[in-house]
Amino acid sequence: MTTLHVINKTPSESSALRDSLIAMSDGDALLLIENGVYATLPAYSEHFSRLTANVQCYLLTDDAQARGLNDLNQDFCGIDYDGFVELSCRYSKVVSWF
Amino acid sequence: MTTLHVINKTPSESSALRDSLIAMSDGDALLLIENGVYATLPAYSEHFSRLTANVQCYLLTDDAQARGLNDLNQDFCGIDYDGFVELSCRYSKVVSWF
Amino acid sequence: MIFSIVVTGAPYSSQASASALQFSRSVLKLGHSIHRVFFYADGVHSGSALASPPQDESNIPAEWSELARQHQLDLVVCIAAAVRRGILDENEARRYEKKGHNLAADFTLSGLGQLVEAGILSDRVVTFGA
């Protein structure tokens, strides 16, 4: 069964991102929300180097825009809350990391 | 002026310890309280390797005992709340990291 | 699909409750249903009737109440987490001999069984944590 992993903390304020990457399987997806969107800063790209091409990466644009992250990282697909809900349906479950 | 640095988070739940070590001067002291006492586990000793002998390291024994940390790390001097107050007086100010 | 939502962060202190509210609106807009919203840990403050944010800021407890009325949502606040944090309904105020109560309209105090049951009966459980 596939999983949508939702991360809402920066790499500095919690080990949520690190732990989620340990827990990811091929075919899963990763969604950054709230302070989690800061992980799309290019300086943090090494965190995602372990991920295979079979893990899709998303970020919530509402949270990115709120924080002035307008030059979106090309490795992440921006979605809105409707997209968040659609992803929650497409994957068999949602796991939150905070 | 000297500073008592008080840290109440584990190395994993916050960058409080790391940031406090950046901010420390010779003659300062460091006190671990609440979840901060877990940093006395020997596995975390490398965090303190930068510290000079001129920085005294303390831990609050109430919090260590609560968490089953009875084999106290010899690099840390155990104190109770009265000792915490005395340290707060001895150093010119207290800076909390959380 | 049937969703349940779990909120464990307090409004104004964390973004969890505001995010959960936005997510819930989208769930309903897209034609899915919400079996229950369960407020746990600091999330219980989402059910405070006394929260009084400045007028130019969103009133998150009031927005939950409004969404609940529009869509007959079941907003359950964990009773054990709530009473220790000072969120009481009329019954609990009586039990603990307190003069007032502050659980907002459209919220109910109940036990953790409501969270487990929501997990069993929902296709998706989405947690907004602090």
Added chain:
Amino acid sequence: MIFSIVVTGAPYSSQASASALQFSRSVLKLGHSIHRVFFYADGVHSGSALASPPQDESNIPAEWSELARQHQLDLVVCIAAAVRRGILDENEARRYEKKGHNLAADFTLSGLGQLVEAGILSDRVVTFGA
């Protein structure tokens, strides 16, 4: 020496308020004085009159009240942080047209100026954060 204490974590959610209470007791026992205890951010929940923890757990708001009465402590809850989080005294309840109020006895709502003034007039300010 003159101390002031700052608490920014909520009881039961973080250890901040409980630690601050223990520290304050030692300050007073050792013959120092406490100019003020200032509750900010989630620390404002320390002043909830409705907090009803189980009988075998400590009632942190009640312990603050008791310590305040014994030592004439000035327990100040930040008014802006409090009202948005649903901690109101009688005045604020009237201002926001709320039916109840829940600020515990021996606590006062006031502004951030009380924190700055405490910093100026105290020899030591010790923050217990969440």
Added chain:
Amino acid sequence: MRENKKSFLIINRKAPYGSSAARDALDVALTFSVFEQPLSLLFMDDAVLQLLPNHQANTIGQKNLSANLAMLEMYDIDQLYVCRQALSERGIRPDQISLNITLLDTHAIAALIKQQDQVLSF
């Protein structure tokens, strides 16, 4: 509700006492036993610190978490998984843990999560 049997996993990631997360997670786990649902617990990151023995939480006015952890077995919640990397990063030896646990490396953690119907995080 027998037709609704689902596999549940509770992920624990926080140290005890400093926040309410550890106790909140255990309270949920104990509630599950009433519903007779398949339940596993996973201890990752700082949550492995919950498993250290000899807590004396009365020194800080709290109740021992160990008592609640010991209740898991009584309630037949025996699928207890522990992240091996989290233990070793903190220098905790498996023989210091009195509960009957299964150590998992990172690949096994991903596999455990993959096979669950629902996951709750704390």
Added chain:
Amino acid sequence: MRENKKSFLIINRKAPYGSSAARDALDVALTFSVFEQPLSLLFMDDAVLQLLPNHQANTIGQKNLSANLAMLEMYDIDQLYVCRQALSERGIRPDQISLNITLLDTHAIAALIKQQDQVLSF
């Protein structure tokens, strides 16, 4: 209270919006101006993320922090220090920051803290 002049430092360490810490710290800073006390602000760790331009916090139902940050200058709070390491770890260039800031390396941060009478942390 002129005889009571003390130097104060507010240490900011948290990202904006996800928690109230950034706003709480700024509200305290603006309050200081009324008391005419010497005040410095230090941005470390995730707090440097507060300094990115073009916030649109209305998308998440909050008020822009940038407006409050801009008020610091109006209130003559001009001792704004930023941890150089925190910026570079996040790939933020100093020229992206519109406020008039002073970059500090780690030794200078220790020296700044050393010279303060009181420090408040957020």
